[in-house]
Amino acid sequence: MTGRLYGLGLGPGDPELLTLKAHRLLTTSPVIAYPQPDNGPSFARQIAAPYLRSDQLEVPIIVPMRVERFPAQDVYDEAAGRLSHHLDAGADVAVLCEGDPFFYGSFMYLFERLAHRYPTEVVPGVSSMMAAAAAYGRPLAARNDVLTILPGPLEDEVLKARIEAAQAVVIIKLGRHFPRIRALIASMGLENCTGYVERVSLEAERLSPLADVSETSAPYFSMLLIYKGAEDWARSSAARTER
Amino acid sequence: MTGRLYGLGLGPGDPELLTLKAHRLLTTSPVIAYPQPDNGPSFARQIAAPYLRSDQLEVPIIVPMRVERFPAQDVYDEAAGRLSHHLDAGADVAVLCEGDPFFYGSFMYLFERLAHRYPTEVVPGVSSMMAAAAAYGRPLAARNDVLTILPGPLEDEVLKARIEAAQAVVIIKLGRHFPRIRALIASMGLENCTGYVERVSLEAERLSPLADVSETSAPYFSMLLIYKGAEDWARSSAARTER
Structure with missing residues (x-):
């Protein structure tokens, strides 16, 4: 049995604008992944911070902030590889997403690499x-x-x-x-x-x-x-x- | 002190897609109002049903379902009058809204009648x-x-x-x-x-x-x-x- 992959929409920033479902999956998933710019903290992690526990494994996905270009796809190839290890080992992985995962979000890059291989659920969020x-x-x-x-x-x-x-x-x-x-x-x-x-x-x-x-x-x-x-x-x- | 008016976005239907904030205000407001068609149950109330308590006062707003017309404004004049009584008496009123209150929603008709008279907060929801x-x-x-x-x-x-x-x-x-x-x-x-x-x-x-x-x-x-x-x-x- 592999783990399940979740794309969790966390809403616009106020931690109280998480859905009950995102909150449940955030607090029950053993592995928590999130995008993080190479020049500062992860906004998605900041939204989720009040609910994170020290026994959860955090997997930052460092995304280079380049001017006027979409992130290099090798970043997501590498991240998908790391998340696969946890999923193959049977651990559920929650990917934190600002706003809604599928509204101009970068979760799509992980989704297209992993959703055909693991049971995957996208939890919509407040835009x-x-x-x-x-x-x-x-x-x-x-x-x-x-x-x-x-x-x-x-x-x-x-x-x-x-x-x-x-x-x-x-x-x-x-x-x-x-x-x-x-x-x-x-x-x-x-x-x-x-x-x-x-x-x-x-x-x-x-x-x-x-x-x-x-x-x-x-x-x-x-x-x-x-x-x-x-x-x-x-x-x-x-x-x-x-x- | 008057009560506070809340427009609560309840999300698309799954009660677990309420936000934590909408859940908190839904369970702490003494008066719960919702639109209800004249030919069936209220979808907004159905979404919130798992969380409603018998000690909360429910105020259905009956909206005639007419073909190809926006609801008659006298429906909202009358509803705003009824909600005013509760707000004037100091009771918080939560208006339940399917999806997001301000994304093509009917909450705007109550908002434009009441928001200048009472402290009002719109809680965005999952569309x-x-x-x-x-x-x-x-x-x-x-x-x-x-x-x-x-x-x-x-x-x-x-x-x-x-x-x-x-x-x-x-x-x-x-x-x-x-x-x-x-x-x-x-x-x-x-x-x-x-x-x-x-x-x-x-x-x-x-x-x-x-x-x-x-x-x-x-x-x-x-x-x-x-x-x-x-x-x-x-x-x-x-x-x-x-x-």
């Missing part, structure tokens, strides 16, 4: 864009809205056409693309319809109308919400809800 | 589309994919243009629009790139390649996932994961 809408106190999408999610690295002309065709837009993966995207949004006359969200659901959470953001770059865990036709919603909404 | 991708064992979106969510009642020409412009598409609110949407997808040559999902995460969960679905209508809690350029993914993916 940071749902948490951002909740924090702002404004629906992410409603009625018959078209909602489009756009990765920031896409070219301006693609972003522009997709923004024009939707009622509600979420732009993720801002990083160093932030000044370019901000200029695009301003050129479309949508700056007052856009809210900026950083580290949602954490102590350091920051909500701001885009017009009030002075920085020229944005952290990885940030996003923009655009609601067309809703002038100044980001200013008026954020004050309404408590967190 | 059924995240759960559908997890069940299929295929990322909802990856890398720099454009992901678009489309409500089924939109006209064919709108749906077609938005499907053409995205890599990954989720179509929600199928219902009686199902045959029309299916014909559209077939006319675009995408039938083999489309998976059908019904009652995800419940006992009655059903995953099927669209080409194998024989029904001419679809229940409210169903959706389509389209991955362009991925022929027959729905046939090959579903078999891979255990649930």
Whole structure:
């Protein structure tokens, strides 16, 4: 009997936004794996930290942070090999994933290497864009809205056409693309319809109308919400809800 | 001191997909409100049922199921009035929401009537589309994919243009629009790139390649996932994961 592989969605950051199921599998799996950048701590591990025990074996997967490239696949070849040893030995392995494992997540790279060899279950999690809408106190999408999610690295002309065709837009993966995207949004006359969200659901959470953001770059865990036709919603909404 | 209003995202159906936070607020709020159709049980209440206690006051909000119309606003005027009585008396009120409260949810109608008068918190939940991708064992979106969510009642020409412009598409609110949407997808040559999902995460969960679905209508809690350029993914993916 091999072990089981779990991809656990841990939600946007607040440890209380884990699901009961993710909590159960996190606390009963003997092996806990998580991505970790080569220049800092693992955010996924930070979310799970209140629930981890010293008798669980931790397996960090060190992911080089390279500019503008997807992680080298040999990182995941090697990680899959290490996890296979534990699975072959009959140990269940839980892979920790920020947000939802299958919403632009890196768990897919382990899944495609291991799911055909071991019983595998993906546990969905709360996405940071749902948490951002909740924090702002404004629906992410409603009625018959078209909602489009756009990765920031896409070219301006693609972003522009997709923004024009939707009622509600979420732009993720801002990083160093932030000044370019901000200029695009301003050129479309949508700056007052856009809210900026950083580290949602954490102590350091920051909500701001885009017009009030002075920085020229944005952290990885940030996003923009655009609601067309809703002038100044980001200013008026954020004050309404408590967190 | 008034009570606090909570909008609790309960996730897609499996009671274990509640967050720890939703579970805490559900079990500590003295008043529990939920939408209920006039022709059957409340799905939100069914998700929460394992955790409800007899000393909690339940307040069903009866929503008439009308064809092709959004619920009459007087339903929410009246419900907001009833919840106000409890909030004014100092009781916390938890409103149960399927999935995520602000992802095409009806909680917005209560929120816009009450959030400016009472301390209000929206607790994000796991969306059924995240759960559908997890069940299929295929990322909802990856890398720099454009992901678009489309409500089924939109006209064919709108749906077609938005499907053409995205890599990954989720179509929600199928219902009686199902045959029309299916014909559209077939006319675009995408039938083999489309998976059908019904009652995800419940006992009655059903995953099927669209080409194998024989029904001419679809229940409210169903959706389509389209991955362009991925022929027959729905046939090959579903078999891979255990649930």
